[in-house]
Amino acid sequence: MRIRAFVVLSLVMLLSHPAVAIDHRVALRADQSRAAGETDAIQELIAQLGSDDFTKRRDAEAKLIELGGAAFDALQDAQTDPDLEIATQSQYLLHRVPIDWARDTDVEEVRELMANYAKVNGRERREIVTQLKDLKAGAGLGALSRIAHYELSPALAKHAALAVLSGRSEHEKNATAQAKLINTEIGDSPRDSAAWLRLYAAQLSDSESVNPGWLKLIDGEIAQMKEDQDRTNLSTLLKLMEFHVQLCKDHGQAESLFESLRRRVDLLIAEFGQAREAIAPDIQWCIKNKQWAALDLLEKHYEKLIKDDRLLLYLAAAARSARGEYDAAQEFAERAYKHVAVGHKDSDLEERSHIGDLIADLGYHDWAEREWQFVIENAPLTSTESMIARSSVANWCLHDRGEDKEAAELLGEVCDAVDNDEELKAALQTNSEASYYLNKVLRTQRDYFTACYLASEKDYKGQRKSLERAYSRNHKDPDVLIAMYRLKEGDDTYRERVKGRIVRALAEVEQEIEGNPAEPNGYNHYAWLVSNTEGDYDKAVQYSLKSLELRPETPSYLDTLGRCYYSAGDLDKAVETQRKAVAMHPNVKVMQKQLEVFEKAQAEKKKKS
Secondary structure: OOOOHHHHHHHHHHHOOOOOOOOOOOOOOOOOOOOHHHHHHHHHHHHHOOOOOHHHHHHHHHHHHHHOHHHHHHHHHHOOOOOHHHHHHHHHHHOOOOOOOOOOOOOHHHHHHHOOHHHOOHHHHHHHHHHHHOOHHHOOHHHHHHHHHHOOOHHHHHHHHHHHHOOHHHHHHHHHHHHHHHHHHHOOOOOHHHHHHHHHHHHHHOOOOOOOHHHHHHHHHHHHHHHOOOOOOHHHHHHHHHHHHHHHHHHOOHHHHHHHHHHHHHHHHHHHOOHHHHHHHHHHHHHHOOOHHHHHHHHHHOHHHHHOOHHHHHHHHHHHHHOOOHHHHHHHHHHHHHOOOOOOHHHHHHHHHHHHHHHHHOOOHHHHHHHHHHHHHHOOOOOHHHHHHHHHHHHHHHHOOOOHHHHHHHHHHHHHHHHOOHHHHHHHHOOHHHHHHHHHHHHHHHHHHHHHHHHHOOOHHHHHHHHHHHHHHOOOOHHHHHHHHOOOOOOHHHHHHHHHHHHHHHHHHHHHHHHOOOOHHHHHHHHHHHHOOOOOHHHHHHHHHHHHHHOOOOHHHHHHHHHHHHHHOOHHHHHHHHHHHHHHOOOOHHHHHHHHHHHHHHHHHHHHO
16 A cells, blocks of 8 residues: 655644644535535545546545535545545545635624634634524524534534534424524534434424434444544533433433433443442432433332442432322331441441431431431541531531520530540641531531520620630631621621621632632622622622522522522512522421511512502
8 A cells, every 4th residue: 555755744744733724715515415426526536546646646636625525525434445545645635625614694693703713723613612502593503513514623523513402492493494404514424423413403303202313323422432532522422411311301201311311320330430429410310300200210220229329218218209209208218327338337427427418408307317416426526527417417407496505515515525635635636627627617606506596595795705706716607797797786886897807708708719710609608698798789699690500409509599689689589599499498497487588578569569
């Protein structure tokens, strides 16, 4: 076989500069379905690339470049030609074929975005794909399909295809026309990304069922990922699966939904070896979306894995509770509680404390409290596990029930034990994690709960002293600052001092947000503090929305957003948001009380109007 040195050198140079601009352009053919004669002519030119005659080879190269996009698909196929010369030259020519990325038929916004597509690098091309996806009314569909067809990077071509799939709800409004546009853009392209869109166009044309081709396509991608991660990767594959899962849900296809979920679980187990982490999100998704038939199939398929895992048993219990099967829910919760974890006793206690937090986040505080109490009763008094569990019981359960004295006493048991034992105190100081929980969390919370109890006894001087002790330990704690702000017998001087403390705390929280803008807790902290005291309420709303953007459907963040809307004067949104938070956490009394306040204010406003 013949490989000329200048061809190899040119190819290497072009591959190292994927954004080389082509000055001369030939417009793409509007109709990608070519006549048989034209197809034959292109195939003849490609065959000529392997000719022994140099002049014929150069003539074929020039004509294929002149054909532009019309020759693109044939050159794609020819990359695997058994004649190495043809295969090498075809790959080389793919980088020389001029693509007219912008069309006269595109809307102005699309033409502006695509005008420089050939000249920018891969990162900038990804940004263009995102901007096209975000255009209103699906205006970027044609250009995205074009990128999926002609973009030489398989990863970026699939990124564009996923952007198309994300617009399904908009495309379905005019499905026939959109399917035709997609097919016109991708033509007979043999590329994976084009195959996705060809199947998507067929799906748009059939609104009654889920095309079975999706599972075959997903299986193909899974096999491909094992062989060539340059063509596909885990992130791309999971996004494709996510699309199919939602499609099955919308069409009520339980068996296909299960098959997609099963593939996702198996893929994640194969990649990371963690059954719990692979199965738990899909069980939670089924619960949230009430996909009971698919969940039944999922539980049956992974029955052995579920019965051997405490968290998965609790999720199975939560699923039955959500379906109104309360006896079965309690039975599964009992099995979860009695489950004996394999390993050391200490690791079992740590897991119980962690699982208590997880199921409390789902709203099952009675199950969570029992796990935390188990840790409290079995862990060493001053261990980190004991302190975390005590803090959880004090906050989620005792304080929520108004049992603030008991909450303070539960935390005080650890604090007093350390204070009365110099040897233990010295030992804890060498353990940074335990020392943090003791001094920053337990001591602060004990003083705060003591202050809450004293307020209920109308001992406001004692309340103030306890709050000052809590503040000295953690000057940013929002609940401590809110309690200070609302202190009944504080004079003007004290109120101004508290306002200054709040401003200082907010400034520090803002710095934390700037340092880690992807962390939602900072936004929630700022929003909760401002909405319960004073400040920029509109900014608090925006920060609260940002926290939910980063961690969607979090009940405590929704509770904050409800409060922000209330403080900003939007009572309708406050009630709507708070009802959603309460629905997700029906056992949290402080959320219910806040909803009552909002509903009362809304009713009074309606009376006046």
